[in-house]
Amino acid sequence: MSDQHHSHGLPFWRKYIFSVDHKVIGIQYGISGLLFLLFGFCLMMLMRWQLAYPGQPLPVLGNLFSEKFMVGGIMLPEFYNQLGAMHGTIMVFLGVVPLAVGGFGNYFVPLQIGAPDMAFPKLNMMSFWVFFLGGVSMVASFFVPGGAAQSGWTSYPPLSDIATTGQTVWLIGMVFLITSSLLGSVNFIVTIVQLRADGLSFFRLPFFVWAQFVTSFLLLLAFPPLEAAGVLQLMDRVAGTSFFLPSGLVVAGKALTVSGGGNPLLWQHLFWFLAHPEVYVLILPAMGIVAEIVACNTRKPIYGYKSMVYSIVFLGFMSFIVWAHHMFLTGMGSKMSAFFQITTMIISIPSVIILTALALSLWGGSIRFTTPMLFATAFLPMFGIGGLTGLPLGLTASDIPLHDTYYVIGHFHYVVAPGTIFALFAGIYHWYPKVTGRKMSEILGKIHFFFSLIFINGVFMPMFIMGLAGVSRRLYDPMQYAHAQPTQPLNVFISICAWSLGLAQIPFILNFFGSLIWGKKVDRNPWESTTLEWAAPSPPPHGNFDTVPQVYRGPYEYSVPGQKHDFWPQDMAKEN
Amino acid sequence: MPKYYGWGLPYNASAYGAEIDRLIYVLHVFMILLFVGWFAFLLIALFKFRSRPGHKAEYKHNHFKAPSYLEVGVALFEAVLLLGFSFPIARHTRAFPAKGEALEVRIVAEQFAWNIHYPGPDGVFGKTDIKLIGPANALGLDRTDPAAKDDITAINQLHVPVNKPVVVHLSSKDVIHSFFLPVMRVKQDIIPGQNIPVWFQAKASGNFEIACAQLCGLGHYRMRGFFIVDEPDKFSAWLAKFAPKVAVPAPVPAPATAAAPVVLAV
């Protein structure tokens, strides 16, 4: 049932650019995601100069920027705020989500469920190109008058309502990105429900597929309210409405000529209705990747697979009703703040279950310390720190001094940077052989891992100290406040670690491209893994499998007693 | 003079700040214990079960009891945090002092300054009107209002007496700001269109800071105010110095359209 002939006849642009093959689209998403991650990281490295050495001209690079951004190499506050807003937006919506969901999801969900493609290939292509438009608008917004959006990635009105044109471009970009995610999530849900291979029941699905399944529901149901909010803010900015503008505003000494009557908190509700589930959109695929890699590299089944599945479903569900813990300081009533504190405490339980199950999976295994396994193992304590430091932020009393400080920055970066992004690196090292037919270099991989691990902790650990000291986030010049001055040496330290972290990515970039040429050629199943993607050729042809796979058992049948090999693939009818 | 700011929590000058600090310490001890225990387990597992010749993975899992205890323990501890710490503290921070017992102050935030408004000896805030806002009258205080005659206004300087409850009524002229007194463990978002009260009581005098904790525009980083806790007599002296001369000529109300030159912008 091979369909390879079809794709050979296609012209280049249909095969590699406007392709409907989930694998090509997955690679497109993945590469764009990686490029945006690099771009977003560069924005942050610029900010780190200003934070470490406020008001000093940026050496060499400083002269490359126009007067709009830097004067004599000294960064303007406008530019700092643009960098901050765009770093957040790009990392979340253009970096991690496209790589984790668009890239890994698109490439491996159909393979892991034994499907020839996604359920709606043309829709899939459209999602990517709509995403691409969104990405282009976001980057282009730096060049409109006044520069890019500068009201933070949260874009709280009224500030964002009265901001420069960049904000309008940001909103348009967001509408594109949201539309793309919606189309994508419909595709994932239908694919996972309908196109599983025969015998692949829901409880035989690899955990990664479960993670993508729950993630898709989060995207499907949480993103539209932000689209609604985006439309409302566009109306405020373009049509002069006052959805988020109360009556009687005076900006810079002049009364605003708007009707008023709006409510700034409306935006925050609609925004966080998405943005809290969005946190789980970032973390769930990462957990899925880690589960795959841990099972494969411990050579034993995942501990408590079923409770992990129940936990991830519960986690997804609960993530819709905790959002207002981002708004504890907006003056809500004590009953509602109690409600959101309780839901926030409850949602920590399934996360603890998943993390514990993954850690317990190591016990009794035979652990291979391959590069993907190193990244996956590091994910566990790093995500643990991120999760634990969420605790003081989830209680209103301890949230008071910590809210909107560097403590928050440290907390969520531990979740998404050494958490999710490490898991994504793990996924790249793990699945690279499937996508290219070659392995990445272990030596370069280990260099990449150890330096990244050290420097990333050097970046985020000191932030907790700064946060406890009360240093607010989004400060162009922390030296202005007496309470922020004692921790300024930490800022210098963080910046040096951040730039070193940048250098530590060079081995990865070399490895990523170099291995295309020099990487060791591998067969279908180089890691001796059990799940279905390893039953397809490397790289899989158009249509994926040589024969339609039939599934006989669960996803992690490693070291089954009485078997000759220590792995028993899902599609193997007889004994191995 | 104690050192107010360093690498940990700032100096606590607040009557109820100790409770919040205690919660933060308890939480961090718990977090560190949990993490260290869990991390030790991780390291042992990684070492003990490393792949090596002659070592094989086990298909069957050990039936661990500890994780379920751990889960229950964590859940119980979270319940204790909520019921034993967070809710009682919230009840405390939300229990406003009785009228007349506290010093009442209005603070109107704007890009990028804190306008402080004391009601004066009569204890009543004078009327304000956005039409009156101008370079010399950032609050838009209507001095023709009898209640406004004795009102005292200041910019970026909040003086309060020690050991007396203070209620601050927060509002904003333009965008969202966040009123942050690090030493007082007070932080409250200021939502335009709303009037949100917070209260605190200083237990030590000193020269502290007001910070803005919510991104409010280009000058957010320098929206710094002074927060001065004085002995009661010094505070009264300061108030007296700033009190308006009794016979203030009523200012000519400026029409809304004749907007003053923009002095408050960056």
Next chain:
Amino acid sequence: MSDNLIRYISKPHPVTGVTNAKLGIWCFLASEVMLFGGLFSAYVLLRTGAPLWPRGSEILNVPLATLNTIILITSSVTMVMAWASLAMKEFSKYKRYMGMTILLALAFLVVKAFEYGHKFEHHHFPSTNTFYAIYFTLTGLHGLHIVGGVVVNTYFLFPGSRMWEHDPEQFMGRIECAGLYWHFVDLVWIFLFPVLYLL
């Protein structure tokens, strides 16, 4: 292309009992519910926070909106009749009903345009007050959905209907999905009408 490899395009999945497209369109509609949900939530929050809120019946044109309600309900019936005609293998009837659906949708848009024009003449814009702001946003977004429906239905009336000849089953599935979308747009209006015009 790879389409022919993908299962359950025209035949339902033996376990779930639905085709891919049907599950897909329902998921899409679920997201649409949340989109309008966000706007309704905005409406509720603004209204409960407003000291004064106009009764829609006093400032909007109820007779025109009632006419539009009837038009949209009728178009829902013709849409479902178009599908039923295909089920009875009467292709020419399908074309007639589908044509009627599109015409009714266009009539809805024309009435809407009159309403908008009338408001603009009296200098009532989205910026006038929060009521008009949410009125124009909700009806405008709903209008865009109508336009989308007209585009899709026109496609299925003319070029898309060629599929009937070689794969009637899949074509019926498509019309069912288009119908589901169209009824949803009608359903949204059923709630918009009282919320904006009558209350």
Next chain:
Amino acid sequence: MEHSTEEIKKHVKVYIAVFAALAFLTVVTVAISYLHLPIFQAILVALVIATIKGSLVACFFMHLISEKQIIFSVLLLTVVFFAALLLLPVFTSGHPHVA
């Protein structure tokens, strides 16, 4: 779904009946609005009628009445989150301290 012509003809009758009901309810809801009930009752009545009309459309035109379980699961989830989206913001900041 297999559809015999007989069945479809029955369906068509149902569609016509539903159409009549929808038109009737539209007239009713408009008529009631001219009674100028107090706002709370007016909202209640209008929303009840709209819900009935919406259910008719969903059940019969959209065939929800004979739909498969998988669709219901998706919709149930949507309804729950829709309710959260509609209610929680109002509960949380529905009564602002007006300046």
